[in-house]
Amino acid sequence: MISKLVRDYDLTVNILRARVTPREEGRLVLEMEGKRSALEAGLNYVREIGVDVQPLAQDVKWYEDRCTHCTACIAICPPKALDVDRRDMKVSFYRDKCIACELCIPVCPYQAMEILF
Secondary structure, eight states: OHHHHHHHHOOEEEEEEEEOOTTSOOEEEEEEESOHHHHHHHHHHHHHTTOOOOOGGGGEEEOTTTOOOOOTTTTTOTTOOEEEETTTTEEEEOGGGOOOOOTHHHHOTTOOEEEOO
């Protein structure tokens, strides 16, 4: 599947996480880049072969009620999905930027971040 996405749809594919075994259901987290039309065609291909596709943001949870806005997570977040507004020192989570690297999880003393896979 990965080689077909790269070869036939000219997509750049980065495997962020994989738990796949033969003849069993598994989970594969991909970051894909390419032209919008190629991305749509590639996603249609994987759906056609029976792969369930869902956005990564669905599996990343920020519990704002647990967050004390201590900013321990800010420096560790590579894509800046966790950011702080310096005027009021409030942490915000931008789901669309998150790559589920999990670096924020061990640094948060209040367990405000959770990855559900």
